[in-house]
Amino acid sequence: MDAVEYEMLRHTWFPVARVADLKNGVTSGSILGEELVVYGDGASVTVAEGFCPHRGVALRLGQVSDGALQCPYHGWLFEAGSGRCTRVPSLPPGRDRPHTALRTYPAEIAYGLVWSCLAAPFLPLPRLPGYVDESWQIGAGEPYTLNCGMRQLTENFRDRAHFPFVHGDTMGDVAQVVEPYRIARDGWRLGWTSSMGSEKMPEDLAEEFDHHLDYRLTLPMFASICVSSPSGGRRLVAQVTAPVSADGLRVRQFWLAGTDAVSAEQGAELADVLGYERQVFEEDHPIVENQRPIEAPMDLHSQVHTAADRFSITYRRVYAELLESYKAGRR
Numbered sequence: 001m002d003a004v005e006y007e008m009l010r011h012t013w014f015p016v017a018r019v020a021d022l023k024n025g026v027t028s029g030s031i032l033g034e035e036l037v038v039y040g041d042g043a044s045v046t047v048a049e050g051f052c053p054h055r056g057v058a059l060r061l062g063q064v065s066d067g068a069l070q071c072p073y074h075g076w077l078f079e080a081g082s083g084r085c086t087r088v089p090s091l092p093p094g095r096d097r098p099h100t101a102l103r104t105y106p107a108e109i110a111y112g113l114v115w116s117c118l119a120a121p122f123l124p125l126p127r128l129p130g131y132v133d134e135s136w137q138i139g140a141g142e143p144y145t146l147n148c149g150m151r152q153l154t155e156n157f158r159d160r161a162h163f164p165f166v167h168g169d170t171m172g173d174v175a176q177v178v179e180p181y182r183i184a185r186d187g188w189r190l191g192w193t194s195s196m197g198s199e200k201m202p203e204d205l206a207e208e209f210d211h212h213l214d215y216r217l218t219l220p221m222f223a224s225i226c227v228s229s230p231s232g233g234r235r236l237v238a239q240v241t242a243p244v245s246a247d248g249l250r251v252r253q254f255w256l257a258g259t260d261a262v263s264a265e266q267g268a269e270l271a272d273v274l275g276y277e278r279q280v281f282e283e284d285h286p287i288v289e290n291q292r293p294i295e296a297p298m299d300l301h302s303q304v305h306t307a308a309d310r311f312s313i314t315y316r317r318v319y320a321e322l323l324e325s326y327k328a329g330r331r
């Protein structure tokens with residue numbers, strides 16, 4: 001990625017961990033090569049630099065004690081929120097502590113994920129579509145680490161033409177022809193709808209063939225698909241990809257699955273939806289890790305497109321606009 005994209009992504013909210021992965025109150029994450037420690041009680045969390053300022057031990061090996069993060073090596077305590085060092089156990093009483101603090105980053109919890117950004121966010125934290133309210137059940141699947149670019153993976157999730165070739169085992173005999181579709185745009189959000197018949201979705205998820213799909217994407221990378229079945233139940237899967245290496249060629253794929261109240265009443269279990277979507281993603285992974293270039297090229301002339309690729313072309317164009325807008329805001 002170029003220097004402007006790198007800077008823009010430093011100012012972008014990304015998930016760094018699942019709340020469920022806090023062990024002894026601690027877990028780790030990474031954005032653009034910065035290794036981070038996440039600590040807290042799950043209701044509130046702190047995101048900070050990942051290594052102790054004393055002797056550089058990885059703080060993800062520590063634990064939370066009285067709300068503060070304790071380094072596993074010499075037991076220094078770093079308070080929640082500020083990252084300030086509040087105790088150095090080796091000092092005799094009355095001796096001054098070194099004035100030090102962990103560098104902390106903005107931290108938010110949304111959808112069971114801990115989000116952070118390396119520098120002041122230039123866009124708000126992205127949200128699921130408004131129809132996903134408290135009556136929905138939402139679960140965060142186990143994230144994957146992949147060798148591919150953030151935009152490449154985001155395009156894959158939006159790409160309808162690969163379903164019959166990559167997802168035969170999970171989706172069955174999906175039509176190969178992609179009917180023309182129009183993309184609606186609202187600021188940095190894109191959306192479109194399509195329909196899909198499938199014979200292989202598990203029966204408790206979908207008893208009928210004809211499904212209506214609502215695609216949404218909030219740039220740079222928060223994507224969701226809501227599937228409505230003719231019987232009125234809705235299921236959702238969302239993908240949000242975070243660049244974990246500084247060159248952006250290694251990413252962490254966070255994902256959510258959800259069921260609305262109607263589909264829950266009809267017997268859809270969130271665990272089944274998570275299990276099904278996991279299988280779908282695992283079918284995609286050998287594809288997205290074997291594309292060259294590793295990140296989707298911004299130069300539209302360097303690849304060949306068809307009408308079915310309308311989304312990825314629009315995404316690349318709007319992403320270029322986002323970069324321009326970021327650059328303009330910096331001036």
Ligand code: FES
Nearest residue numbers: 052054055071074
């Ligand atoms: S290395 Fe962390 S307290 Fe010494």
Ligand SMILES: [Fe+2]
Nearest residue numbers: 156157166284
């Ligand atoms: Fe796929």
